[in-house]
Amino acid sequence: MGGLLYKDFISIRGKKVSLILSCLLFLFLSFRLWKASPMGPGPVMVENAYGEMVDFVDVLIFSFPAFFSIGSMTLLSLWVPNVIRNDEKNKIRSYLTAMPVGKRTYVAEKYVFIGICVYASFSVYLISHVIAVCYMEEGASLDLAMLWQSFAIELFSFALLVASIEFPVFFAFGAEKGQMIKTGIMECLGVLAICYLFFGDLDVLEKLDLEKLIRWAEEHDFALILMSVLSPLITLGIYYGSYRISVRIYERKEGADE
């Protein structure tokens, strides 16, 4: 399985991605240390939407882990079809039939690979969060960073959930048709969102109060802890179920091809 994992790592340009991420993280860490040192720039105070004076650099620093987690989600959603498409394009599956690699191992490798990617992305996110909040002053930026952190596990669990749906579809219909189905669903969701903007009740968005959300999170810490404990377990259960379905689909499909 090690060789298959390495093959997929190369197919998503893993070395380049790791190098870019390491450099970004190093630059971010250097900037954080410089900002906190006596040589660094002083606070750049600006007024936020709630009339609170906040350090603008803190806002910028908080946004790094947030953008990183959103970026990871995007990359992860690209990698699932990518690893399947790459195998189809290079005829890897027919090559593998000549190797001592079972169908289950082949499917399991795809799931393990994306699992490792999610774990690695979450770990890098956690490191960037620790760097971001270490010297942050108490206030809105810190509250937002901590709020983001409390939902981070759910966010990365969601990436696994999406992969749990994508894999069986891609194994059943192939990379090209699978991608078309995925694009179709995304476009439907996009149209629904636009319809909501035109005809829906936009008061809900206007009344969205971040401070209220932060207060809610502070008051319901037990529920949040329970959610952060249970969501990875439930997601892993679903992910495993999806693997079993994909194995069945793949075995049936390969059997029919033979």
Added chain:
Amino acid sequence: MNNTKKTWTDLQRLLLYLAFTFVSTFLWFHLANPDHATWEDMGQRRQSFVALGMMFPVLCHVLTRWITGEGFSYGGADSSYFGLTLKDGKWKYVLLACLLPWAYSELGNLLELALAPAKFDPEYYLSQGIERRLLFLFPLIAIVSGLVGSFAAFGEEGGWRGYMMPKLLKLMGRGKALVVGGVIWGLWHAPLTCIGHNFGTEYPGFPYLGILMMCLMCILMGVLLTFVTEKSGSVWPAVFLHAINNSGPSILQGFVNPDRSAAPPFLGPGAHLLGLLVIVIPVLIIWYRHSPAPGSPKQA
């Protein structure tokens, strides 16, 4: 032109690795905590920042392999032990690694209460701001959060169990390697022990006795961590064990009030020393019975 490549001995590789790890980590501890604030005073956010120093052992492992041209294989002899297989019953060691910290933490607290019953405080957890329903979820929370956020433990174990211990085991045999490895690991923690990590700052003999106790604790922990690494052929069970250990999986610790007794903090819930002692002895016996150390009479 002379094209002869330098050949490195295991001892040279180990010394290079240790030099890299100690210099880089100590430098980090200084950079991240320039005012040398105590562990208690720096607050949780800065504690996490300083604790990023845990990443250096694995980074130095990779750096040493790269410099000495040792290769980056994931499994087998002289590998990085970064791979993981659950076949051939190796899943048992992953499960064991997830449950052991809970077992020795509870056992340690139970023994501590048996030795000093005055420490029992039925409402201590409330003074720590912990809800009752949350307290009983501690083992589950520790296991899940330990597994999910195990990157920091990977930072340490990827270096100590993935590089240092295999080299030490090769150089000096199991018994000596476990002691020497534990002492090295304990000394690596010295900058943190000096600012009150694990044992605080108010105990007689601060900080030297703390460093000594840390070495002892690392020897005991090292036995369990090296055992699961050797048996599974991977650092991952050790990573999980270490991460769950750091998450504090004990329910009983919510009832042990350290302020109720004048005893030094070494036997306290943070150290798990008593529980570790009780667990390590049977593990050592099983280990030596089932796979005797190279050169031992049983193996000969």
